[in-house]
Amino acid sequence: MMTKRRFLSTIAAFCMVVSFVFAGCDFNEAQDVFEEFDVIIALEEVNSFVAITIIDAQSQAFVSQDVTMSFRGDAAGSVIDMFSDPVSELVISGGLGSFGIQNSLVPSTSNPVELRVVVTADGYDPGSVTIRMEGTGQTTVRAWLRRHATVLQGAVSTTDTGGAAGAGGVVTQAVTAQTADNTQNQASASVTVAVGTTAQTSTGQPATGTLTTTVNLYTAITATTAQALPGGYTASVQTSTGAVEQTAITTAGFMSVSITDATGNEITQFNPPIRLSMEIGRDTHNRRTGAIVQAGDSFEVYSYNETDGVWVFERETTLTGPDADGNFEAAFLTDHLSDWFVGAAGNTCDSGVFTVNRTGNNGSIIVSVGSDIDGWFPGVFVLPAGDNTLTIKNAPNNLGQYFLSFNHSGVPVQFINGNAEANGSICGATGAVTLDAPPPDLITVTFTFDFEGDGNPDASNGTCAALRVTNVPAFTIFVKESGQVDADARWVGSDPVFTSDNLQRINGGSLVVSGLEVGKTYVFYSTINNEREERSISITGPSMLFDMSGDVQSADICSQ
Amino acid sequence: MRRTPLISLFVVSLLLTAQVQAQAISFRVGTLGPGIDLSYPLNESLNLRAGGTYFALSETSTFTDSDVDVEFDFDIKWGGATVMLDFHPFGGSFRVSGGLFYSLIEISGVGTPTESYFLNEGASNEKEFLPERLGMLSFTAEYEQSISPYLGIGFGNATRGSRVAFLFDLGVVYTGSPTLDMTGTKMLAPTANWDTRLNEGLESFKILPVIALGLAVRLK
Numbered sequence: 001m002m003t004k005r006r007f008l009s010t011i012a013a014f015c016m017v018v019s020f021v022f023a024g025c026d027f028n029e030a031q032d033v034f035e036e037f038d039v040i041i042a043l044e045e046v047n048s049f050v051a052i053t054i055i056d057a058q059s060q061a062f063v064s065q066d067v068t069m070s071f072r073g074d075a076a077g078s079v080i081d082m083f084s085d086p087v088s089e090l091v092i093s094g095g096l097g098s099f100g101i102q103n104s105l106v107p108s109t110s111n112p113v114e115l116r117v118v119v120t121a122d123g124y125d126p127g128s129v130t131i132r133m134e135g136t137g138q139t140t141v142r143a144w145l146r147r148h149a150t151v152l153q154g155a156v157s158t159t160d161t162g163g164a165a166g167a168g169g170v171v172t173q174a175v176t177a178q179t180a181d182n183t184q185n186q187a188s189a190s191v192t193v194a195v196g197t198t199a200q201t202s203t204g205q206p207a208t209g210t211l212t213t214t215v216n217l218y219t220a221i222t223a224t225t226a227q228a229l230p231g232g233y234t235a236s237v238q239t240s241t242g243a244v245e246q247t248a249i250t251t252a253g254f255m256s257v258s259i260t261d262a263t264g265n266e267i268t269q270f271n272p273p274i275r276l277s278m279e280i281g282r283d284t285h286n287r288r289t290g291a292i293v294q295a296g297d298s299f300e301v302y303s304y305n306e307t308d309g310v311w312v313f314e315r316e317t318t319l320t321g322p323d324a325d326g327n328f329e330a331a332f333l334t335d336h337l338s339d340w341f342v343g344a345a346g347n348t349c350d351s352g353v354f355t356v357n358r359t360g361n362n363g364s365i366i367v368s369v370g371s372d373i374d375g376w377f378p379g380v381f382v383l384p385a386g387d388n389t390l391t392i393k394n395a396p397n398n399l400g401q402y403f404l405s406f407n408h409s410g411v412p413v414q415f416i417n418g419n420a421e422a423n424g425s426i427c428g429a430t431g432a433v434t435l436d437a438p439p440p441d442l443i444t445v446t447f448t449f450d451f452e453g454d455g456n457p458d459a460s461n462g463t464c465a466a467l468r469v470t471n472v473p474a475f476t477i478f479v480k481e482s483g484q485v486d487a488d489a490r491w492v493g494s495d496p497v498f499t500s501d502n503l504q505r506i507n508g509g510s511l512v513v514s515g516l517e518v519g520k521t522y523v524f525y526s527t528i529n530n531e532r533e534e535r536s537i538s539i540t541g542p543s544m545l546f547d548m549s550g551d552v553q554s555a556d557i558c559s560q
Numbered sequence: 561m562r563r564t565p566l567i568s569l570f571v572v573s574l575l576l577t578a579q580v581q582a583q584a585i586s587f588r589v590g591t592l593g594p595g596i597d598l599s600y601p602l603n604e605s606l607n608l609r610a611g612g613t614y615f616a617l618s619e620t621s622t623f624t625d626s627d628v629d630v631e632f633d634f635d636i637k638w639g640g641a642t643v644m645l646d647f648h649p650f651g652g653s654f655r656v657s658g659g660l661f662y663s664l665i666e667i668s669g670v671g672t673p674t675e676s677y678f679l680n681e682g683a684s685n686e687k688e689f690l691p692e693r694l695g696m697l698s699f700t701a702e703y704e705q706s707i708s709p710y711l712g713i714g715f716g717n718a719t720r721g722s723r724v725a726f727l728f729d730l731g732v733v734y735t736g737s738p739t740l741d742m743t744g745t746k747m748l749a750p751t752a753n754w755d756t757r758l759n760e761g762l763e764s765f766k767i768l769p770v771i772a773l774g775l776a777v778r779l780k
Contacts (some may be wrong), residue, residue, distance in 0.1 A: 014656075014713045014730075026764040033761030039625040040750040041677050041694065083679075083687060 044084045046100035047136045048107055051476040051491060051527070052129065054095040054119055057144040057228040058152055060485035062095025062525075062532070065121045067145075069097065072128075072308050073115035073236065073244075078102040082475075082529050094532025095486065096525050098476050107133035114246050116236050118309040119143050125256065125339075128231045128309030130246050132394075138476065140491045142379055144227045146256075151216065154225040156182040156189075160213045163193060165261060169206025171197045175259065175274075177213040185281035186325035189217035189255040192275040199259070200269040209262025217278055220251040220343070220375030223368075229254055230304050230339055231311060233370075233378040234394060237302070237345045238312040247346045248396045249311065250287060251375040252280045252299055252330070254341035266337075273333035278342060280319060282326035285373040285400030287344050292373075292400075293328055295321055301332050304339035317342065343375060344396070351392040352430035354404065358388060359437045362444065363514025366490050368405045369395075372421070376402075382491055385514060390433075395426045402426040406435055444514040445539060447546035449498070475528050479513060482521040482536060489525060511546060583780045584718035586727055588613065590772025592661075593639040599646070599718040599776070607646040607719050609657075614639030614664060622674065630697060632671040640664045644710065646717075653715045653725070661710045661733045663703045671697040673748070695746025699755070705736040710770070718776035727774035732767045 054063040070089040071079045080100045081087045090099055107113040113133040120126045129143040151157040156179040163175030171193055178190035191213060193199065199207035218225040226233075229251060238244045255278045259267040284293045297319045302311040314334065321328035330342040356365075363385050369392055370377040376396055383390060383406075390404075403421035422429070477497075480489035498509035516522060521538045524546070535547060584599040586609075595613030602608050617636040622629050644659030673694045679687040712731015740759050744752035 011713060024764055024766070026761075029764065030761040033758055037754055037758065039623075039627050039630060039673075039697075039748065040753070041627055041689070041747050042750040044747060044749075083689075 043082065045103075046080065046082075046084065047103050048105065048113065048133055048139075049098055049100040049137075049476075049494075050117075050131055050133070050139045050141060051096075051098045051478075051494070052092075052117065053140075053142045053478070053486070053489065054092070054097070054121070055142055055144045055227075055487045056095075056124075057146050057224075058150055060487040062486040063121055063124065063145055064095065065123065067092050067095065067097070067119050067121045069099070070118040070120070071099075071115055072118060072310075073130075075101065075105060075113045075115040078105050078113070079115065090530055092527075092530035092532075094525075094527070094534075096476075096478065096527045096532045097530040098527055099530075101133065107135055109134045116231070116309045117141075117143070118307070119145065121145060123148055126230065126306040126309075128236075128306075130231060130234055130236045130309070132234070132246055138491070138494045140382060140476075142487070143232070146228045152218065152225060152228055154182070154184070154222055155216050155218045155228070156180050157214065157216045160215075161210055163211035163213060163259075164209060165199050165207035165211055165267075167206075169199045169208070169267075171195055171199055171207075171211070173211075175211055175213050177215045179215050179217050181325065182217065182219055184219050184221055185283065185327065187217065187219060187253060187279035187281050187327050189215050189253075189278040190276070191215050191257050191259075193259070193270065194272075194274070197274060198271045199261075199267045201265045202268045204269070205265060207259075207261040207265070207267045211259050211261055211267065213259045214257070216256045218254050218256075219281065220253050220377075221281055221283070221372050223370060223377045226251065226370075226375065226377040227379070229341065229377075230306065231309055233376055235345075236308075236310045238305070238310050239346070240313045244310055245346075246394075248348045248376070248378070248394055249302075249341070249343060249345040250371070250396050250399075251341045251343040252284045252293070253278050253343075253375070254339060256339045257337050259337060268337045270335050270337075273335045275331060275333055276340060277329050277331035278340075279321075279323070279325075279327040280330055280342065282322060282328070283373055284375065285371075287347070287374060287396060287398045287400075290398055290400070293319060295319055295328060297328070299330055299342045300344055301330070302341050302343075302345065303334065303336070304341075306338070311341070311345065313345070314340075347397045348394045349397045349425075349427035351395060351426045352428045354390040354392075354430060355432045356383065356388045356390055356406070357432065357434040359435045361435045361438050361515065362386075364490060364492065365406050365435075366488075369402065371396075371399045371402045371426075373401050374399045392426060397425060397427050399425050402429070404433070406433065438515060439517065441518045442515050443518060443539070443542055444512060445516050445542055445544055447511040447513065447537075447544050449509040449511070449548045450545045476526065477511060478525040479516075479522050480525075481517075482523055489523075584776050584778045586611075586718050586774050586776035588727060588729070588772045588774030590729065590774075591768070591770050592733075592772065595639065595642075597642070597644075597718070597774075597776075601719040602645075604720075605648045605651060607648075607655075607717070609644040609646055609659070609718070610642065612639065612641040623671065628673040628675055628677045628691075628694065630671040631674045632669040632697075634667065634669040637664055637666045642710065646714070648717055648720075653717050653721070655714050655717065657710070657712045657714055657729065657731060659710050661708045661735075663706050663708060663733075663735060665735075666700060666702040668700040669698065671699075677747075689747060693746065695744060695748040697742060697744045697748050697751055699740060699742040701738050701740045703735045704739050708733045708735045708768075710734075712770055716774070716776060719778060723778045725776040725778075727772070727776055729770060729772040729774070731770040733770060734766060735768045737763050737766050 054067045116130045118128045124145040127145045158179045160177035164173040166172040175193035179188045301314045317330045317332045319328040365383040368380045477493040478489040492513045493511045516539045525534045586597045593613040593615040597611030599609045619634045622631045641662040646655045648655045673691040677689045714729040716725045716727035742752040742755040
């Protein structure tokens with residue numbers, strides 16, 4: 001009897017222990033977690049990407065038409081879209097776009113990634129921009145496009161219909177078209193097609209009927225016209241050996257010539273060659289001689305291959321003159337038409353280190369660099385927040401003068417050493433730049449991304465938990481003050497501004513922008529999948545919301 | 561289903577009991593899988609038992625998801641080696657068993673999408689990602705604590721009484737929580753971050769219940 005009781009007690013005690021242990025197992029929690037599990041599909045992160053703005057050279061606004069970007073050069077095959085798919089071309093809308101480089105390419109100073117982007121848009125002459133990436137992260141570039149049917153402010157143009165072609169494309173009435181003198185330095189450009197010349201299209205179709213000739217001359221002494229140079233001033237150049245290299249160029253002036261026949265065909269091939277000429281301003285600096293130009297100076301002549309975005313070395317030309325205005329003529333013969341520049345390419349150097357004393361200008365700063373008398377306008381680039389040193393790389397050697405200007409929030413703050421420019425070569429040049437203190441009401445604003453709103457299909461979740469991607473490759477944000485031209489928009493952020501939940505789904509983020517003035521309205525541009533979004537925000541304080549619902553909708557990165 | 565490698569477990573058990581001249585062999589099947597034990601009486605109420613259980617299973621199953629379905633190939637390895645003391649407090653078949661369990665339990669799987677993923681499906685800018693572009697998922701679940709204590713009760717004495725005895729075991733192995741590790745590739749890579757959350761769900765499951773039936777044959 002006693003044994004049986006002890007036996008039953010032992011079993012009961014053990015069962016109690018087992019029950020107690022099992023009671024600690026949270027089956028409901030386990031069930032909830034495993035029911036919650038789902039598949040997360042994320043776009044792969046892109047380590048190196050390019051943000052590109054396409055600017056109308058006339059209006060300085062973003063090109064509103066769709067722009068097709070075609071990629072050329074060694075790294076062209078590594079260009080990817082936001083989905084990491086290789087692409088040979090991309091269409092961007094709104095003049096602001098981006099693309100990535102495959103992660104297998106890791107740009108560095110010792111192993112830079114180089115490519116060029118040929119940009120075309122309806123109503124514009126083709127343009128291009130040469131890109132050199134020396135590190136991962138974002139590279140920002142701009143390309144200016146010239147409207148085809150509009151004379152760019154600062155340029156001179158003429159259209160002549162005096163020429164004609166007969167049977168076999170043989171010119172029966174000569175073409176002689178010369179622009180008026182420009183107002184900057186009284187320079188002009190001309191084209192002459194002699195009677196008897198055979199004129200054809202690029203496919204060999206003979207010209208016929210009236211020949212309409214248009215000549216444009218863009219001086220290189222002002223940035224506004226100089227920016228219209230296809231490819232920019234750090235360009236891809238095909239040298240006399242046939243090799244294509246990225247290098248700096250200086251232009252004593254450039255011109256574009258187009259001839260169409262009675263059927264509207266572009267006539268580009270001529271036999272024998274036709275004569276082009278452009279006048280070189282009397283104050284132009286000749287890098288070869290290190291002095292102001294004079295008769296007998298030699299300059300290089302390049303034509304633009306718009307298909308590949310490459311300036312092709314054609315020949316050397318010798319200046320003649322001066323004329324009554326003191327300018328010199330650079331004339332040359334050619335059997336084809338294109339854009340042409342007279343100047344020099346190659347022979348580059350780096351500057352020394354310029355030290356920037358920010359004086360409270362803590363945000364990113366737009367830096368412009370160039371040389372008026374040498375015809376060198378490489379454009380603008382951004383000195384990132386926190387960076388106080390500046391080195392100009394791959395600049396042309398033997399410049400006669402250069403300038404650096406610093407633009408913060410649209411307001412030029414100061415020039416180097418208090419002057420707009422410095423004489424002499426930029427090679428090895430150093431200096432200290434002290435920026436003016438920003439206005440006292442300039443503040444740094446932290447914007448918190450708000451994914452809620454009508455555009456977000458999952459707004460009820462509050463944090464857009466429906467986002468099925470963990471990052472948005474090549475996402476980029478620019479800002480400009482309302483009323484400024486689009487070309488003044490500065491880059492202020494990219495993909496890393498997003499934050500993710502514990503499953504790495506984007507659920508928010510923030511953007512810190514310095515140099516914003518309380519009470520003023522700023523326009524923010526962002527691009528996802530090459531669709532430009534914009535919103536105007538009036539600055540009210542250091543902490544604000546940034547509506548992302550429209551971006552999310554347009555990018556289609558929420559679950560539907 | 562693959563044939564269970566009982567032979568290898570038998571060898572393990574044999575080695576463990578070789579020094580003590582086993583007097584009984586028993587065959588069990590239960591929640592730790594099928595297995596074999598060798599028993600040796602230490603005294604009238606205490607037996608030493610060593611053995612093991614094991615089975616393996618390969619299975620394919622499809623996880624249905626709102627975005628893409630993923631087909632998983634599972635490999636289940638279940639069982640382990642045991643060293644037990646069977647205490648018969650009343651001299652009969654009832655016993656209290658305690659010992660150590662060396663876990664060989666591992667569940668692993670590799671999952672690949674069976675269909676494309678369509679971003680913004682049906683819209684003009686629909687984007688298709690083929691299964692091979694999406695990548696794959698893999699996971700392994702196992703007990704980090706490879707040696708765990710066992711406590712249980714049972715009926716049947718392998719070394720005493722009739723030559724053939726029926727065995728019944730009821731007990732628990734304190735394994736600690738299982739650990740799930742997930743990895744993902746390509747576009748599925750972030751899915752692997754679920755393992756943290758899944759492990760939270762498994763956190764409270766620190767014991768493994770044992771119920772087994774068996775048959776013992778006395779050798780001497």
